[in-house]
Amino acid sequence: MHRPTFARSLRRTGVLTAAAFAVAVVTAGPAAAHAEVEADGARALDQNVELTFHAESESGDAGISKLEVILPKGITPADITFEEGPDGWKFAATSRGYTVSGPKLAVGEDAEYVVTVRQLPDAKSLVFKTLQSYSDGQVDRWIELDDEESADGHGHPAPRLDLKAAAPGAKLVSPSPSPSSSEEPTTGASSPEPSNETPSAEPAADSGEGDDGMPIAVPLGIGAGILALGGGVWWFRSRRSESA
Numbered sequence: 750m751h752r753p754t755f756a757r758s759l760r761r762t763g764v765l766t767a768a769a770f771a772v773a774v775v776t777a778g779p780a781a782a783h784a785e786v787e788a789d790g791a792r793a794l795d796q797n798v799e800l801t802f803h804a805e806s807e808s809g810d811a812g813i814s815k816l817e818v819i820l821p822k823g824i825t826p827a828d829i830t831f832e833e834g835p836d837g838w839k840f841a842a843t844s845r846g847y848t849v850s851g852p853k854l855a856v857g858e859d860a861e862y863v864v865t866v867r868q869l870p871d872a873k874s875l876v877f878k879t880l881q882s883y884s885d886g887q888v889d890r891w892i893e894l895d896d897e898e899s900a901d902g903h904g905h906p907a908p909r910l911d912l913k914a915a916a917p918g919a920k921l922v923s924p925s926p927s928p929s930s931s932e933e934p935t936t937g938a939s940s941p942e943p944s945n946e947t948p949s950a951e952p953a954a955d956s957g958e959g960d961d962g963m964p965i966a967v968p969l970g971i972g973a974g975i976l977a978l979g980g981g982v983w984w985f986r987s988r989r990s991e992s993a
Contacts, residue, residue: 783805784804784805784881784891784908785802785804786800786875786877786908787803788801788910791913792869792913792914792919793871793873794871794921795915795919796922797866798866799863800865801861801862802818802860802862802863802864802877802879802908804859804860804879804891806856806857808856808883808885809857810885811853811884812854812857812858812884813853813854813882814852814854814882816848816849816879816881816882817843817847818849819845819879819892820877821870821872821875822872823870824870825924826847827842828868829865830865830867831847831849831862832865833862833863834860834861834863835851835854835860835862836851840864850882853883853884867922868922869912871915872912873912874910874911875910876907877909878892878907879891879892879908880892889905890905891905891906891907892905892907893906
């Protein structure tokens with residue numbers, strides 16, 4: 750008599766436990782949603798690093814249509830190359846980062862894409878604040894810098910990438926591709942502009958001017974005039990002597 754009652758109690762307890770677990774899963778679903786960024790073994794100052802971004806959908810009525818990322822200090826939009834993403838989605842640089850957008854995804858479908866960063870800055874961690882837009886105008890703001898709960902009951906932490914220390918000998922490259930500083934003096938010395946100016950100045954000095962900048966013809970003319978005057982005086986005196 751007691752055994753069937755005990756069995757029924759166990760079954761009832763099991764049903765209640767399963768129900769409680771299901772409720773917990775359903776209620777925890779939205780709170781577990783998040784946006785992430787990953788890069789295996791990323792170090793500070795690493796170059797050409799692939800970052801994979803993953804944004805979970807929180808809407809039960811609309812699909813994700815755009816992700817806007819605000820880049821951390823040390824990374825500019827020019828440093829980012831779009832590699833792959835949802836079908837039809839495109840990359841566009843903005844004044845503070847970039848957007849990846851396109852046809853809306855299916856309701857409940859997460860968004861994932863990959864970009865390459867030319868070089869990671871010298872930092873311990875990088876935060877990529879993200880605005881996640883849906884086709885109905887709703888926006889999830891993954892911008893919080895910690896795990897504190899927001900007004901809607903759960904947090905929206907920004908994607909964070911923790912970096913290992915820079916490899917020995919790693920250096921910060923120039924902000925944009927350009928010749929190295931060791932090549933610049935050589936390039937300046939062999940520039941055609943100075944060589945074009947020098948020949949044009951030398952013939953002018955040889956053909957018409959002296960060391961003081963006065964045309965050579967001027968002193969020559971003065972000298973000729975003095976000689977002519979002296980010759981005239983001599984000729985006049987000679988005639989006068991003969992007449993006397």
